[in-house]
Amino acid sequence: MDVARLAGVSHQTVSRVLNDHPHVTERTRMVVRAAIAELGYRPNRAARALATGRTQVIGVVTQSSTLYGPAATLSSFAEAAIDAGFTVSVESVRSLDREPMQEAVSRHLDQRVAGLVIIAPVESAGDVIGTVPADMPLVCIDGDPMLPTDLVTVDQEAGGYAATSHLLSAGHKTVWHVAGPAEWFDSRGRIEGWRRALTEANAEIPPPIQADWSAASGYQAGQLLSRMREVTAIFAANDHLALGLLRALHEQGRRVPEDVSLVGFDDLPEAGFFTPPLTTIRPDFAAVAAACLEMLLSQFESGQRGGRQKTIAPTLISRSSVAKLSLPGRLANG
Numbered sequence: 001m002d003v004a005r006l007a008g009v010s011h012q013t014v015s016r017v018l019n020d021h022p023h024v025t026e027r028t029r030m031v032v033r034a035a036i037a038e039l040g041y042r043p044n045r046a047a048r049a050l051a052t053g054r055t056q057v058i059g060v061v062t063q064s065s066t067l068y069g070p071a072a073t074l075s076s077f078a079e080a081a082i083d084a085g086f087t088v089s090v091e092s093v094r095s096l097d098r099e100p101m102q103e104a105v106s107r108h109l110d111q112r113v114a115g116l117v118i119i120a121p122v123e124s125a126g127d128v129i130g131t132v133p134a135d136m137p138l139v140c141i142d143g144d145p146m147l148p149t150d151l152v153t154v155d156q157e158a159g160g161y162a163a164t165s166h167l168l169s170a171g172h173k174t175v176w177h178v179a180g181p182a183e184w185f186d187s188r189g190r191i192e193g194w195r196r197a198l199t200e201a202n203a204e205i206p207p208p209i210q211a212d213w214s215a216a217s218g219y220q221a222g223q224l225l226s227r228m229r230e231v232t233a234i235f236a237a238n239d240h241l242a243l244g245l246l247r248a249l250h251e252q253g254r255r256v257p258e259d260v261s262l263v264g265f266d267d268l269p270e271a272g273f274f275t276p277p278l279t280t281i282r283p284d285f286a287a288v289a290a291a292c293l294e295m296l297l298s299q300f301e302s303g304q305r306g307g308r309q310k311t312i313a314p315t316l317i318s319r320s321s322v323a324k325l326s327l328p329g330r331l332a333n334g
Contacts, residue, residue, distance in 0.1 A: 007035040018085065023301075057087045058296065059108030061101060061128075062119040064092035067213055068266050069186070069238070069283065070119055073141055076289035077117060084293060089113065096125040105132060115296045117141060122183045137299035139292050142185060148307040150299070152291045155311040156186050159281040160193025162316045163235045163263040166279070168201050170261060171325030172233035178221045178245065179208040180237040190237050190265060211237070215244035222248025232260055232325065239264035239271050239280055242321075246274060257323035267317050277319035287312045 004014045009032060016024045017032040058081050062074055078088045089111065091104035101118075105128055108116060115137035120126050126144040139150045167175045177194045180187030191208055198205045209225065211217035218241030225231045226249045236242035242264035246256060254260050256276060264271065267282035291310050299305055 003032065003035045003039060006039065007032045055087075055112050055114060056085065057089050057111065057113045058115050058117060059105075059111065059113035060088055060090045060117045060119070061104045061108070062090065062092055063096050063121075063125075064094055068240075068268055069285075070121070072283075072285040073119060073288055076285040077141075077292055080286075080289045080293045084297070086114065096120070096122050098124060098127040101125055101128040102131060109133070109136070115139070115299065117292060117296070118143065120144070121185055122181075123185075124183075134305070135303070137296050138305055139295045139299075141288060141292055144185065145309060150295045150305060150307060151309045152288050152295065153185070153309075153311055154283040154288060155313050156189025157193040157196070158311075159265060159283070159314040160190035160235070161197045162193070162314070163190075163265065163281050164194045164197035165201075166316055166318070167233040167235065167261055167263060167322060168197065168203065170233070170322055172261060174198060174204045174206060175233045175235050176206050176225060176231050177208045178211050178218060178225075178234060178236045178241050180241075181212050182210060187237055190235075194235055211241055213238050213240055215240045215247075218242060218244025219248045221245065223252075225249075226252035226254045226260075233322075234260060234262050236262065236264045239266045239268040239278060242278055242280070243274060246278075257321050261322040263322060271317075272319060274321070276321050279319045279322045280317050281314045282317050283314045284312050 004010060007014065009028060013024065013028060014032055017029050060074065060077065062070055074090065081088045089108065091107055093100040093104050105116065116132060117139050118125065118129065119141045120143035123144060126147055129140065129147055129149055132138050139152065142153045143151050145151060164175045175194065175198065177191065179191050195205060209221045211221050218236060222245040225234060234245060236245055242262055245262060249256055249260055256262050264278050264280040267280045271278040271280050291312065295308060
């Protein structure tokens with residue numbers, strides 16, 4: 001390669017500079033760029049694919065869904081990958097069962113993708129991981145922490161703990177929880193955080209109300225909880241559930257936050273425009289995407305999958321749906 005020869009560096013170093021890899025000294029980067037400019041070099045992606053047997057494409061497998069969390073994760077990863085010089089190819093599956101997941105992975109492998117990202121929030125999605133060739137770079141997002149593969153996830157337990165602690169600190173004796181689907185790792189983590197906060201506070205632990213991720217499911221749970229006068233604080237496993245709860249509470253004459261305080265999870269773009277604006281937990285999807293890409297790039301460099309795991313802490317966003325408990329049965333904004 002003429003660029004490598006002129007710059008006096010290896011072909012690998014030129015590749016690192018072209019892909020803006022962080023592990024290159026500024027001096028080396030300047031030398032390589034000067035050689036590129038002198039030769040008028042333009043990266044030939046087709047030639048690179050022929051030489052390596054792989055393209056500059058990263059394959060992503062995810063569920064076909066309008067759920068905000070997976071969609072925001074995918075969007076953030078696509079932006080990060082494009083900024084790093086890669087194209088993203090997405091295979092959306094109707095269900096996260098083994099057969100459709102395996103077919104999606106196979107299509108990516110047929111396209112000679114440079115690496116794979118699997119958004120695997122349920123156990124069944126993890127079944128396909130063992131079938132991916134060992135030399136194929138692979139990172140999972142929101143996958144099974146018990147599997148020996150590189151994994152990046154939001155710290156769901158920390159989020160559930162923060163939401164519940166926030167409500168307890170407002171003086172509520174306990175916090176009810178409307179949970180997501182039992183098979184989702186996200187839902188399980190949020191339940192664990194909720195339960196841990198209540199346990200540490202020596203508070204009563206009510207039975208969680210099982211739901212799906214929809215506003216309709218939150219509304220159904222709210223029809224039950226709104227009739228229970230002892231319920232003064234609710235942690236909803238996502239903001240759509242919280243939206244359904246808000247309507248059900250309103251219909252039963254239970255005011256938020258005067259009678260019932262409410263916290264959600266995800267920080268939908270619309271969460272600040274709910275009535276009242278929703279206190280919620282904000283996952284850092286951009287940080288998840290950046291960590292996932294960093295792991296992939298590391299695998300490109302080393303040729304090995306390492307089984308590393310990284311959790312990204314979420315942030316509590318305080319708005320107007322939580323109030324401090326003052327006199328028994330009455331709340332004051334705070």
